[in-house]
Amino acid sequence: xxxxxxTKSNKRSTLSDVVTREYTVHLHKHVxxxxxxxxxxxxxxxxKEFAKKQMGTDxxxxxxxxxxxxxSRGIRSVPHRVRVRISRKxxxxxxAKFKLYSQISFVSVPSFKGLETTVVDDE
Numbered sequence: 288x289x290x291x292x293x294t295k296s297n298k299r300s301t302l303s304d305v306v307t308r309e310y311t312v313h314l315h316k317h318v319x320x321x322x323x324x325x326x327x328x329x330x331x332x333x334x335k336e337f338a339k340k341q342m343g344t345d346x347x348x349x350x351x352x353x354x355x356x357x358x359s360r361g362i363r364s365v366p367h368r369v370r371v372r373i374s375r376k377x378x379x380x381x382x383a384k385f386k387l388y389s390q391i392s393f394v395s396v397p398s399f400k401g402l403e404t405t406v407v408d409d410e
Contacts, residue, residue, distance in 0.1 A: 299342040305387075307374040307407040312337055315367040319406045323363040330357055338389045340405055342375045346388035370394040372407060 317333035320327045331354070335347045357365065374390045396402065 303388045305375055305377060306371060309372050309394055311368055311370050311403045313368050313404050314365055318365050326365050327357055327362045331365055334391060336410060338373050338391050342373055342389040344387045345383045348388060348390050350392035353391055356393045368399050372380045374376055
């Protein structure tokens with residue numbers, strides 16, 4: 288068995304993993320040196336890309352509360368950091384393209400000091 292074949296069989300499936308985690312995302316580095324009229328849309332794309340990479344799902348959905356928070360200071364002034372809760376869920380729709388999707392929602396915190404990635408227990 289070659290090295291390529293062994294890594295293919297050892298690949299983990301994300302199907303069984305329905306999990307929720309909280310992350311602090313540093314948006315400032317994603318919108319740095321962007322033109323003013325593209326900052327918030329770029330931050331939204333960066334958040335979706337982050338969730339796609341962390342959760343391994345292609346279908347990523349933003350919660351309206353997070354969208355409101357990102358747009359609250361306008362298109363130019365994106366918050367430097369944002370605390371988000373990303374939930375990987377099963378897609379119950381029969382004709383869905385993907386079996387799993389990720390839901391990103393906003394978490395309000397007083398300060399970002401000392402925060403780390405945490406796994407959140409669903410009820």
